[in-house]
Each structure stands twice: as structure tokens, then as C-alpha cells.
Amino acid sequence: MQTFAGMLSQNRLSLDREACEALQINVGLLCNQACNHCHLEAGPRRKEIMDQATMAQVVEFARRGDFTGIDITGGAPEMNPSLPLLIESLRPLTPRLMLRANLTALGQAGQQELMGLLARSQVVVVASLPALNPSQTDAQRGSGVFASSLDVLRKLNALGYGQEGSGLELNLVSNPAGAFLPPAQSQAEERFRAQLQRRWDIRFNQLYTFANVPLGRFARWLRQSGNYDAYLEKLIDSFNSCAVECLMCRRQVSVAWDGYLYDCDFNLAAGLPLGGRRTHVNELSAPPKAGEPIALGEHCFTCTAGSGFT
Secondary structure: OOOHHHHHHHOOOOOEOOOOOEEEEEOEOEOOOOOOOOOOOOEOOOOOEOOHHHHHHHHHHHHHHOOOEEEEEOOOHHHOOOHHHHHHHHHHHOOOEEEEEOHHHHOOOOOHHHHHHHHHOOOEEEEEOOOOOHHHHHHHHOOOHHHHHHHHHHHHHHHOOOOOOOOOOEEEEEOOOOOOOOOOHHHHHHHHHHHHHHHHOOOOOEEEEOOOOOOHHHHHHHHHOOOHHHHHHHHHHOEOHHHHOOOHHHOEEEEOOOOEEEOOHHHHHHOOEHHHOOOEHHHOOOOOOOOOEOOOOHHHHHHHEOOOOO
């Protein structure tokens, strides 16, 4: 089977770092859901969570890095009780602060204050809504998730998120439930926008469609169902050489809940550390330099399939 490194070579391409513009922060693997597609195998039983000491080190790294964008993710980042402190600390350090929100976690009791903080701080909210079909969404993310997600989206809309002229950006992410690739992003966005507004009076800014990454819980399901090789072949067959230039890993560095650095959240899940060795955020005086290599694995085919992860 074709390797990702071999595919790059075959197409006379390389995947090296450019100037580092973005910082991704994974604040923990604790989540109120255990989604079938999760590459990190996040869930209610995970204990890994970023503590305040590590957060302080990450904030200092962000101060040194002068990043144009900072992306907070998880697990469910809302499950980290120190998330508000992190948001308040990072907000002055970047023009664009983004939270990859778990809508059901954001909708739990006591989170209204967090929603208010997000709005006041003009944090960009990126939320997963796999499908417009309730049963399909619930099958992927858990019973009752669709209805709960719509409820939180309405609350975000009420705060101004997704509303024209508010300056509060609400983006959605849709991904398939099984071993197949997502539809074209522009067509899916048009369909989501029309149906969410007509059926539930919900508005958003952009929709992203991503393929599932063959790591963690999703990789285990693929193997158990006999779909792993066929799915990887689909990714390989859908390789888009034009997507390589725009890959996120070229311009970002990702820090795990324990402070160790990776090229991206997928390499974190794959256990491929930045530069091939475990490097703590405290060890770097500045972001990785342009020209440094990026760790590769077969999961990288996901990021270059179709429109890819850009």
C-alpha cells in the first residue's frame, strides 16, 4: 500500500514547516461523550487534563510566539474547569482565539457564564454537528445529542453568534458516520444553512466537512468491521496534491494537555512528537522554525483527501 511519504515523493512534493502562525492547545481528553469517530479516544473515563501550571507555561509560550491564531480543543474543552482562566489569559495575545466546542458540554448546567465569556471575548466557536438527521447524529455522538446541540446553538444565536453584523463567528463541522468520505463542502454548507434556518431558525457562518481520521476509536472500528484497508485506499485514491500546500501542520504547532509538542492534534493521537523527540513547551524560546520537517504517517492521507484539512 502507498505510504504518504511515497505519495509526496511521487508528486515531487515536500511537507516542511513554514513560518508558524497558529498555536493549537489540547486542554485534555476528558469528554462527556465517547464518539465513534474520535481519533483521541476522548471520553468520560479519561483522566488526562491540563492543569493550571501547564496552562501558565502555555500562555507564556503564546506570549513568546506572537501567534495570529490560537485554537483551543479537547476532549471537550468545556470539561476543563480552568478553561475560563485560559481564555482570559490568551485573549490579549492573539487577534483570533478559537474554541472547538462540544455543544452538549457547553449546554450543561452552569455553563451559561462560559457562553457569556465567549461572547464578551469574541471567541470564534467551532462546533460539531455531523448531520441534519437526528438519528444519524445520535448514532455517532450519543443519544439525545442532536436535540441538545440544537438547544445550545439557539442560545449561541441569542448571544449574537452566527448573526450578521455581530462579529461573533459560529462555524459548524460535519463528518461522516461510517467508512466513507464527506460530500463537497459548498453543497453541504448550502443544505445545512437552508435546513437549519427553515426548520429550527438556527444561523451559522461557515460549515466545514472533514473526513474521519483512521486513528484511535475510529481506527479500531475500521479494523473490527473489516473496513480499514478499504478506507485507507479511499483516502489514497482521493489524494489532492493541491491540498498539501495549505495543510494546517505547515503553519501551526500543537501542545498536548501535558505540555508536550506535536505538529498537529492527529500526530498527538498517533504518538508522533514534534521533531521526533518529546519536547516540552517550556523548552522552546520561540515557535518551531521554517524548514523543519513534519512527522508523517498514513493518517496524513486524511488531510489531503478532497478538500482536506486546511
